[in-house]
Amino acid sequence: MSALQTMVQSDITFDAATFLLAQNQDIQDLKHRIESAVHEGGRFVEFTVVGNRAVSVLVGPTTRVTVSLETVEYDPRDTGDEEDPYDGLLDY
Secondary structure, eight states: OOOOOEEEEEEEEETTEEEEBOTTOOHHHHHHHHHHHHHTTOEEEEEEETTTEEEEEEEOTTOOEEEEEEEEEOOTTOOOOTTSOOOSSOOO
8 A cells, every 4th residue: 555645735715716726836925926916006916726727816905815725635737837737626
């Protein structure tokens, strides 16, 4: 029996919309870009989500943002490569 491989999965919520972030996302950099958008009065912030799809969210001074981390089963498809998208989470 082989050991279960895991990875840390990050999700981010903007107001009521939640996104699972691709593994290559630098969480600290994303937080700084969100803070900058708020300080500038609002602008779009781009990032890559699970499924290797690009997302752009308009962030302003009243946007509520939550970031959380969770350990999940490793998914080798979650590369963050937007040129190689796939559907959904790990299929069981």
